[in-house]
Amino acid sequence: MKSRVWVPFAFVLVFAALAGTFAVARDKPLLIDENMHFAQIQKFYSKDFTPVPNLAMTRGYHAVIAAFARVAGRPTPSFVRLVSFAAALAVFFIFFLCARTLAPGEEALRTLQFIACPLVLPFTFLIYTDLFSLGFVLAVFWAVRRREYAAAGVLGLAALVARQTNVIWILFMIVWSFLDERKAGHFDFREWAAHARKTAWLWADVVLFGVFVVWNRGVAVGDRSVHPLAVLSAQGLVFGLAAFGFLAAPLAVDHGAVLLRRLKAYPLVLCVWPLLWIAFAAGVKHPYNFFSQIQGVWVLRNLVLAAVSNHILWLVCYTGLAFWGALILWAMPLGRRADYIWLPISAVFLVLHWLVEPRYLIPPIAFWMLFRKKGSRLAETLLFLFWLTSAVWITIGVIDRRWIP
Secondary structure: OOHHHHHHHHHHHHHHHHHHHHHHHOOOOOOOHHHHHHHHHHHHHOOOOOOOOOOOOOOHHHHHHHHHHHHHOOOOHHHHHHHHHHHHHHHHHHHHHHHHHHOOOOHHHHHHHHHOOOOOHHHOOOOOOHHHHHHHHHHHHHHHHOOOHHHHHHHHHHHHHHOHHHHHHHHHHHHHHHHHHOOOOOOOHHHHHHHHHHOHHHHHHHHHHHHHHHHHOOOOOOOOOOOOOOOOOOHHHHHHHHHHHHHOHHHHHHHHHHHHHHHHHOHHHHHHHHHHHHHHHHOOOOHHHOOOEEOOEEEHHHHHHHHHHHOHHHHHHHHHHHHHHHHHHHHOOEOOHHHHHHHHHHHHHHHOOOOOOHHHHHHHHHHHHHHEOOOOHHHHHHHHHHHHHHHHHHHHHHHOOOEEO
């Protein structure tokens, strides 16, 4: 079946599945962090602007959702989930627009794959801030791609209000746009200065973030003891590589032979594997990563970390998967030279988070999906089916309150 036939058909199926999933899940009991987010929304709805203590992010999401609830007069979990679901659909549309600017003709398939990502699909109907926050990040990128830097600056401020750690992605887009537009083959200070003037609105966002950190005495808004400013941890990076190794498994169809040739030519690359082992062992586990169950719900990430910490065989498999993820990143080409700055920025983003949390991988995965070169039809189809199957399995468990990623 040609892609122009099966992609629209797949869109219909996926969105029908999303709507059906939401219909089943909307009246289910609140799940773990949903309780805190909903409590904050209820406070704002009641014109009580005191913060819920355990939430570390800025409260943009909660203010927007509370405003919708107030207009509708429905401060209920099912309505809040409806608004969050609608916001997720808007994020998918913004992703589609970004993909169309970078890879015309491939935007529909890439959007389908992104929706089917096991890190994305389970959160489309939950009261979580991650997709809402990502929507503003992608909107900034869309404006930057169109070189509308004033609009990008305004959207960047909204992204910071949604989640303060989005400052990393604002800095990323400043550097990415410079590399994408540069004409000189070497670094030219005058070219950089001219670009800095063009992106002054984005730089203003970075300055405002710095002022906020000084005024707030840290990045976290709530409990700073579990989200301190100065703690760096490689555990999040190793987890990210392992998750990417799992997600990118179908791409071995295209890149397996290339990797074997490169390993034969550069055998010292194998030294990365024990380095990942050391990086994981040297990290200090976050307090939130110790609980295998919360409110009777299994936390999958913590189960993985517990198994890896207590059994050498699981540690070998885990770091091996992370090594495979690193190899895929090494072998897989991206669309533009500027796109490769995504890799170190993503690494910094993960290292700055002490808590190992799959949701923190959503922005790096979103940009990888935008930047990567299209593979063979077999690899792309396998990727979509593998992601969709995994996402459906996780989502069913989330709906049944058996687990959460």
